[in-house]
Amino acid sequence: GEMPQVGEINIDVVASAVSKILGREIPVDPQIEKTREEVRKLVVPRSSTLCAGCPHLGTYWALKRALLTSGGTVPIVNGDIGCYEQGGYGIAGKEYKPSFSTESVRYKIEAPYETLDTNYIMGGGVGLMQGEYHAGYRDGSVVAVAGDSTFFHACLPAVVNAVYNKSKGLFIVMDNSWTAMTGHQPNPVTGITATGSETKSLRVEDVAKALGVEFIRVVDPFDLKATQSAIEEGLKSDKFAIVVTRRICTLQAIRLKQYSGKKMTLDKDTCTGCRLCVSIGCPAITFNVDENKAGIDPIICVGCGICAQVCPVNAIKVGE
Template sequence: MGKSEIITEDSPGKRALLMGNEAIARGAIEAGLKLAAAYPGTPSSEILETLAEAAPKLGFYVEWSANEKVAFEVAAGAAISGVRSMTSMKNAGLNWVMDMFMTLVYSGVRGGFLIVVADDPDAHYSSNEQDTRFAAFYGEIPCLEPADAQEAKDMARYAFELSEKLELPVFLRSVTRISHASGDVELGKIERLERKPVFDRHWKMPWRWNVYGPPGAVKKHEWLHSKMPMIKEIIEQLPWNRLEISEGQKFGVIASGIGASYAIDAIKLLGLEGKVAFLKIGTPSPLPEKLVSKLLKGVETVLVVEEGEPLVELLVKALAKDANPNVRILGKLTGEMPQVGEINIDVVAKAISRITGREISVDPQIEKIREEIKSLVVPRSSTLCAGCPHLGTYWALKRALAAFGGKVPIVNGDIGCYEQGGYGIAGKEYKPSFSTESVRYKIEAPYETLDTNYIMGGGVGLMQGEYHAGYSDGSIVAVAGDSTFFHACLPAVVNAVYNKSKGLFIVMDNSWTAMTGHQPNPVTGITATGNETKVLCIEDVAKALGVEFVKVVDPFDLKATQSAIEEGLKSDKFAIVITRRICTLQAIRLKQYTGKKMSLDKDICTGCKLCVSLGCPAITFNVEENKAGIDPIVCVGCGICAQVCPVNAIKAGE
């Protein structure tokens, strides 16, 4: 049985191995979900992907929205009309919705509204480690935090019921090790709610859905505050908040979310079961204050274990003032737990070991094996795929900047596969510079191209600031992808035209939201559920926004791409160059690719390594022979390397 069949199967009590994100999706399905909207973002993407597979079978609506803000508003609109809806996003995606989020809570919702955010401790897939639980605290709504896949499913299901009881959105915070780990999940019954969407602008409150309408925003804020006593009462009774304490125990652990799973295993590892007071928390905001106070009054020392920032620790410290001012509270703020990066069982066990004096039993054989395999592990970063169109774009940009970039050009990056253009993986050592003047660094490989990189849509805005600041040491460039163009770049393009900015904006159009798993977007031509839809052409939109210099090229044609980029660099206006070629992985999957494997003639090769600096994973180099090579298994036959080779040693094979 396939995963989509399991997700849609109405078999209460059946057990299934589900990824955390799949479990969240299943919980929403069990709750009678009517609408789901999201924008792809690792580690959250599989939630909506799972729902998209189930939607045609179960009859609810799913969409990939243009960005998280739109997705949030689509889901909120459904909730206002009385049906159950949800939106899901990664940590950075929440930043896009904060304006609507912080206003929506003033009027609440009618149908259950679940907001799922997948945080990314250790920044595996992200530009930061932000802890989004603070948003729930800030917005004065409940935050649920699962410890495993089963809780992820159960919490997602319950969140809709809680949301409707409170008439407020409910927040579910996952982390990478929940979202992308799989666990044994017991399925529940699928509710089939046949609700008619309704609208009443004065439902239970004058001008309910208009924060500016009477009685006004302040009174509506007062209404939000009035919900907190009910929230706290409900929180105390939830099964995911659980206290185990016995008389005479002097040390206790308070652990939230996945931190609770780590803490339970760490306590077992140290042989301290039954000897340590333990409070498992599934609602970091608000805390179950009665349970926390009971623990604080019964022990002398407490270790707080949580993934992310010290939210629970701060709230526990505040509560301790009244519950037990003499209790010692340890955690991230005191150095017992690391303040950055991920935690795990070993981290928690070491912290408990230091506090209790209980030694960790380590198998010397395991340590020996760890030392032996260290020499076998080769550190490496991710790379662009063999035949990736972005390799052609970056190579052409490198050549164009060498000719027309000025003394020190600036290349502003963005978020997508092409962000690897700033990963700096060229086998060099980079040292800090303290120069007071502009400094040029030679671009040898595509991975050395980007100079700045922060958020989606940020590059084209930074470019304009650099221009209006009067930067004159070189050309100013920004890059972004097709999905990012529609997600976050449109206002900045309008701004560039309106405020007469100058610079080159390169849009790498590969027809898919590739980095997060090849989800469709406005240029793909299909929706989340695979239905055909209108293709939005980036060049048409750019021209409609007033951009006068717009060119479209094929990045597999290096000369044409370089020529278009050079024209853009020399233009006295804001210029957009679109490099269009479908993602090679998708082309192969869809059987649209016709490239021939490349072959290299070693008799002609001079060992100049120019092809190696292209950064294609299919190109190898034999140091002893001083000859390049092509891995026939990896090569897809895009032909870019043949255009790079100065001696024509690379040719298309059979």
């Protein structure tokens, strides 16, 4: 009861909890506390962001839309460790008060960074998802996300367990072909070894099928309609379902000269200021509050085309 229900567990939080349990006060330097208060007024709470053109932005958008139509009353989305773990970092920019009611409480997902409800350890998301199902949670869909690297490093036993113990839930594997979060190391999907030589590239769907998974779909997360449709199908499945969203990490594709984006243009006369494009979470999309108009930062934009698929009035166009 001494630890907070949500947020980061840092040294101050732990020290405070231990001091209360032991009944001993922690010496406090008044000057340090005063400085903290002054600095706190200057800091703008915000989330970190995925890169412009990141395929995970497409996956999270499609998941958000699918949960609105097929996720049930209060779905639970379990995170994992990788670039996509930022899907839960929006808590840094908002104040979420945990509910202690006996009824499930739904939180609105306004940006991809507010998607994840849990995030603990590599491979933990798909395990938690199964625990929630077997514990009897039925107020909404139970979902887990992981990347290709995490899938092979820590999720295989959990996939076996899901099949063996007849779990029901959706497991989304965001396959960007690299261990991108920690520096673009290769993994069993990449097709090269740790020393850079060519090797066999394993496929998530092949391994999942070998482990007994019957519902498997593979989609391109840059195709939002197809991705949303596959996720909706997985949410409605009466079996353990895996949807693989496959698109190479955009940063790595650019480095390897494998990617050529299009020039995106935004017609401000057509833009209605609805901010749907902003809610994609792409750092290249800007918004002018005074004009009530969206914009695109040409320096950051890589021309992936996701925003053009989201804009309801076709104010965003894909050029040459």
